[in-house]
Amino acid sequence: MPEDLSGEGTPSLGTELRVAVARVYSRFRSERGEGEMAEAAVIVLTALFKHGPQSLTELSRRARVTPSSMSQTVNRLVSGGHATRDKDPNDGRRVLFCLTPSGTEVAREALAVRQDWLEGKLAQLSEEERLTLLRASRIMRRLADS
16 A cells, blocks of 8 residues: 555655665664774775875865864874875875775775675565665665755
């Protein structure tokens, strides 16, 4: 029986979607490998892993935090040997943060743990449910990209 999206007292589609995405994202972020570092650091490492060297401003925008907050995070990553500060080859005034081999390994592990968790949860669903989620994920990407 199809869901009724217009019933009184029924949360709107927007509310249902927002709550569901927030809960899945929160759960996804809580899946950590043993001894994994703080979430802010993992966000930076995975951003550098996926998108290559970035400036403090770019990292701040991506993580939606202030530059001063991001500065603390990258300082810890640099002092921990997971990232380096390098001059931008195209603009010597800019500093880019780059992964070290250690940072690359941490990023790969964090991504793998989360992906394994998600794949395990998806495997528990029926084929019909997985196809529904596939279609929904494509629509959600389209919403996010427009």
